[in-house]
Amino acid sequence: MATAEEKQTSPEPAAAEEPAQLPAAVRASVERKRQRALMLRQARLAARPYPAAAATGGVASVKAAPKMIDTKGGFILEEEEEKHEIGNIVHEPGPVMEFDYTICEECGKEFMDSYLMNHFDLPTCDSCRDADDKHKLITKTEAKQEYLLKDCDLEKREPALRFLVKKNPRHSQWGDMKLYLKLQVVKRALEVWGSQEALEDAKEVRQENREKMKQKKFDKKVKARLTENQSCWPLPYPLCSFSEPDEYRESEAQHPMACVPPLCGSSRGSCSSLDSSPAGQRCKK
Secondary structure, three states, rough: HHHHHHHHHHOOOOOOOOOOOOOOOHHHHHHHHHHHHHHHHHHHHHHHHOOOOOOOOOOOOOOOOEEEEEOOOEEEEEEEOOOOOOOOOOOOOOOOOHHOOEEEEOOEEEOOOOHHHHHHHOOOOOOOOOOOOOOEEEHHHHHHHOOOOHHHHHHOOOOOOOOEEEEEOOOOEEEEEEEHHHHHHHHHHHHHHOOOOHHHHHHHHHHHHHHHHHHHHHHHHHHHHHHHHHHHOOOOEEEEEEEEEOEEEEEOOEEEEEEEEOOOOOEOOOOOOOEEOOEEEEEEE
């Protein structure tokens, strides 16, 4: 019991005591180490004066010092850096994985790679490709003339039709020709015109307008030729027309034809002012 009472009455130690001061020798050693660490840090910074990369893993962009060129004339110029243009880099598509296999629309089989899939995004294998009829390639001019499509229908309407660029086999100096897939062009024409009947009607109307313009151009040309001929060959006297009377002269064995209107007052046989030109009888009077 006495021991318990002594424990209860004994004073508790202070919660926070002041730390004991280090000896002078220890403090001097710590100061020497701190100065040495600072000197090492300054040496590292002097060896690498450029800023370090960001903590997130970025790369610091450092611009090299410009080169100085002595012109030997009292001037020193800075050499300009050459600008290198970076072109478009075309990367080959990666290998087709097992889950990327495409199913052919014609035969229903899976395939990895095909000509139509790579160039026109058409899921058709090479075995089912019909290059002569269904999957035929047509030029842009033929697509515009045959299916009455415009440039915006082929290139700007979503989705834009893919095409191949090849050299013109007939005229090598001409521009490159664009080849479209006929199957996709037919589908785009149906989207634009609505149906095959509407497309045929539009083609008929365009053909009629073309014929009208052609006939109008021909008539204008003929009219210009007639006007030119009349202006080049003016008639110095009017044409004479003869009327056949009822009387008959046996001595002359012909009917006397009087000039109508009576410009000269004579008959055809006795009129000495008639012009025997193949174009017709003209009276000079």
